[in-house]
Amino acid sequence: MTRNGGVESPSHRLRIHPHDTPHFHSTVSEHKLRRFNYFIFVFRLAAFCFSLSAAIFMIATKSDSTRWFDFGAFRFVVAANGIVALYSLFEMVASAWEISRGSTIFPEFFQVWFDFGHDQAFAYMLVSANSTGTEMARQLRDIGTCDAFCVQSGIAVALGFAGFLFLMMSSLLSGFRVVCFIIKGSRIHV
Amino acid sequence: MTRNGGVESPSHRLRIHPHDTPHFHSTVSEHKLRRFNYFIFVFRLAAFCFSLSAAIFMIATKSDSTRWFDFGAFRFVVAANGIVALYSLFEMVASAWEISRGSTIFPEFFQVWFDFGHDQAFAYMLVSANSTGTEMARQLRDIGTCDAFCVQSGIAVALGFAGFLFLMMSSLLSGFRVVCFIIKGSRIHV
Incomplete structure (x- = not known):
């Protein structure tokens, strides 16, 4: 327009506006995405620590007669x-x-579905395993001879439940990302 | 504009446009919402049938010595x-x-969170209960005397798992509604 007739119209100023807006949006969304990813990382770390200790604790558990x-x-x-x-x-x-x-790491479409699917499946699997273990530990206690084995297996199951809690929270966050992806075509929610 | 000077400008036609768009959108979204709600209704119905039969089947289970x-x-x-x-x-x-x-029934904000929260909590509770029941039924079978009681409790637990599957699917749909509500301020996704 300025080339054609040198007219500095309001509509020209308006047309500049849209260039600013996406830039502004993308910085905000980058910031939000970063915070979101930090949350996911912390939950993953906690789930890793607790479930690993649960497995190790259960393996290390032994008494004279029972393994x-x-x-x-x-x-x-x-x-x-x-x-x-x-x-x-x-x-x-x-x-x-x-x-x-x-x-x-993977293409975005595959990654969000991979994360969410595994989070859901493993969260249900973990709560199922830990409930089964709780029932077993409870029965060992009910028999009357709650030795070190019985106490340690109870602790291992409790650690497993803590791991489940963090996995469940990760699954909520990755579920959020999947729906963002479905609605907006991107995992990033501004 | 037509009242003031009778000018039928292109901008006037453009300004009519936005009135059409929401109407068009709302019919599409109403249609989608209806189909979505039918799905939820069917899943709820299936979860109801299976979990009710699981509870009744377990209660009706008895043998001479054990209840x-x-x-x-x-x-x-x-x-x-x-x-x-x-x-x-x-x-x-x-x-x-x-x-x-x-x-x-409730205000939209309350309803979507109520549905999703209860779906999640009850789905984990149900998978936990059914896993515990499976372990118990398995132990009864391992003892060697798998009478009618042992078989029937196994069937009850299996019905419970079927109920869990449908509750889990409802929880996915209600989770979708929650994220729609967070992102768009409405449970309806066009």
């Missing part, structure tokens, strides 16, 4: 917590990658 | 399935209300 692998319920607890610990470790790396580079 | 309330695990199964059946009944009414009247 953890004699009980199907305790094998389930060790397996579920071990799987969740491995998965959380991978997700910690993915989260750190996203914080440092600003992009996901 | 279901002799086992903590089976009491948990009956309680959890009973609670979920009641909750699903209420949610069926809420869903039918929404389909017929187009508005939620």
Whole structure:
């Protein structure tokens, strides 16, 4: 317009406006995304620590006559917590990658669905395993001879439940990202 | 404009446009919302049927010497399935209300969070109860005397897991509604 006739109209000023707005939005969203990713990272870290300690604690549990692998319920607890610990470790790396580079490891579509699907499935698996372990530990106590084995398996199950809590919270956050992706075509919510 | 000078400018036609767009959007979204609500209603109905039958089946289970309330695990199964059946009944009414009247029973903000929170909590509770019941039923079978009591409690737990599946799917849908509400300020996603 200025080239054609040198007219500095209000509409010209208005047309500049849209260039500013996306820039402003993208800084805000980058800031929000960063904070969101820090939250996810912390939850993953906590889930990793708790589920790993649950698995190790259960494996280390032994008495003279009984071992953890004699009980199907305790094998389930060790397996579920071990799987969740491995998965959380991978997700910690993915989260750190996203914080440092600003992009996901896998393509965005695949990543958000991968995270959410695994979070959901593993959260239900973990709560199932820990409930089974609780029932087993309760029965050992009810028999009357609650020795070190019985106490330690109870602690291992409690650690597993703490791991579940953090995995559940991660699953809420990754569910939020999936719906953002469905609605807006991007995992980033401004 | 036409009143003031009778000018039929292009900008006038442009200004009419926005009036059409929301109308068009709202019909599409109404249609989608209706289909979405039908899905929720069907899932609620299925969750209600399965969890009610699980509770009834477990209560009806008895043999000469043992009853279901002799086992903590089976009491948990009956309680959890009973609670979920009641909750699903209420949610069926809420869903039918929404389909017929187009508005939620409670204010929208409260309703979406109420649904999602209870879905999540009850889904985890149900999977926990059913896992505990499975472990108990498995132990009864391992003892060697798997009579009618043991078989029937196994069936009750399986029905409970079917109820859980539908509750989990409702929880996904109500989670979607919550995020829609957070992002767009309305439970309706166009």
